[in-house]
Amino acid sequence: MSKPTSANRRGQLLEAAATCFYREGFDAASMRAIAEEADMRTASIYYHFDSKDDLLVAVHQVALERIRTATSAALNGVEAPWERLEAACAAHLETLLTGGTFFKAVMRQVPSKVAGREMIFKLRDDYEAIFTGLIGALDLPAGTERNSLRLMLLGAMNWTFTWWRPRTGPAPSVLATTFVNNLRTGLDIAS
Amino acid sequence: MSKPTSANRRGQLLEAAATCFYREGFDAASMRAIAEEADMRTASIYYHFDSKDDLLVAVHQVALERIRTATSAALNGVEAPWERLEAACAAHLETLLTGGTFFKAVMRQVPSKVAGREMIFKLRDDYEAIFTGLIGALDLPAGTERNSLRLMLLGAMNWTFTWWRPRTGPAPSVLATTFVNNLRTGLDIAS
């Protein structure tokens, strides 16, 4: 039982792949670099995964499953619609910014030639549906574009990884409160 | 005068590079593909640019200079602070979404190993300073985080290229109005 098994090496490999994909980008990350990060030889990867593209899809599956769980869990016991949205944003940003390289590897443009691209988009869409539900539950002014609102909020959040830095950046939960409050309360004091 | 000159071929090459960088991503775009797109041989590129990295920096220089000009021009004759912000957002989105592949090639994560990375960040920061100014001119509620507000708005806008599609997506100017109004007027009707 203490010998390497397919299962535990697979997880280790996924972590290594996520790290390399995040650090260098998918195309620039070589199978050799991933193997080294996972402390094995290049050929051994192919026992666990059929191809580099497969590895990218698998990283997305794990990452989006984890962030979906975290965001859903943050909603437990929160009742008011705006508080629920804020809780979900806090969990999303917390996971994205401080949850490890896994998520930063995933919240970016998908390479155009990857086999399994459609699968990756589906996984992402499934996760983002949580926010469609939360925004659907809000009592909004007549004529508010809920779809644009969701994309605006997700865009603001997913762009944070381009500028946020561990020590100097605002705490993810503070950022979530700021973003949601900027939308909730009007910023134009003259109106 | 009708012969190829350094100047006109250079521009053609930059367009070709932007197209390839956008379509395939920087790392996946090969010098061969760029050469083919520009209708020349690979070796000829090196007469105009020293390296692939140089080409990326040059694409950024042209793109950011153009979008800076467009956004600045949109402010002419607009006086009210919120209207100025909206006009700038409309110009930004218009250029980004319908101004050609140049801009979509630029508004994305910068590859980590590119020489001239710092220059690219500087160019981007210089452009984004326009928005720092516009948000600085707004009369906002006490305690509003202007920096977070800028990053939120730029994030929402720069993320649009991941989901916006020419025929089905909302017009850029409509999108700008929606984004700015979502911030300007409070969305929480109970407050």
Place this chain on the structure above:
DNA sequence: GTCTATATGCTGATAGAC
């Protein structure tokens, strides 16, 4: 300015021993 030809190294992936 653009070409042909090529140097040199790295790529993803496979074969087959252990």
Place this chain on the structure above:
DNA sequence: GTCTATCAGCATATAGAC
């Protein structure tokens, strides 16, 4: 399950003719 060894192809970049 992991290894060594290797394949075939493509990468950026250069040399030098025209």
